């Protein structure tokens with residue numbers, strides 16, 4: 001089996017497939033996270049820094065619709081906590097927002113006072129096309145670096161997908177006998 005266990009193969013296939021899939025991302029990583037942060041280190045922007053967002057991903061917000069809402073606003077309104085003319089307003093308690101373009105998205109609480117106390121979020125979205133490697137965010141930086149190796153080239157996208165295709169073909173070859181017998 002050339003040093004590859006079938007578990008490793010399946011894991012690699014899973015990672016490769018997962019990397020091209022749009023994801024649902026729960027804001028703050030938990031249900032009650034759309035709230036006034038208890039400290040700077042608990043802020044949603046700290047959370048956002050630890051995540052990678054790509055076009056096609058969906059942000060999911062869970063909150064008490066009687067007490068709060070989500071506003072998509074301009075940078076200026078984000079800075080000033082100006083809730084008077086949002087680009088979009090969501091107040092259903094379970095809001096899903098598709099990140100349909102790359103670049104920054106600015107969100108604030110619809111309750112001005114909450115925003116002023118830090119309940120706000122900037123998400124910077126990377127385009128799928130320009131991403132540097134075949135592997136997405138990731139629980140395992142070590143593995144990502146390993147796989148990134150061959151994909152780093154003057155034309156990251158094409159070499160990454162060529163590499164990905166090649167790897168899938170290679171893995172099929174390894175796995176086929178397992179399935180047949």
Ligand SMILES: *[C@@H]1O[C@H](CO)[C@@H](O)[C@H](O)[C@H]1NC(C)=O
Nearest residue numbers: 077080081082083084085086
């Ligand atoms: C909030 O934004 C509106 C519309 O852009 C503007 O007219 C208003 O002056 C702003 N309010 C503050 C306090 O900046």
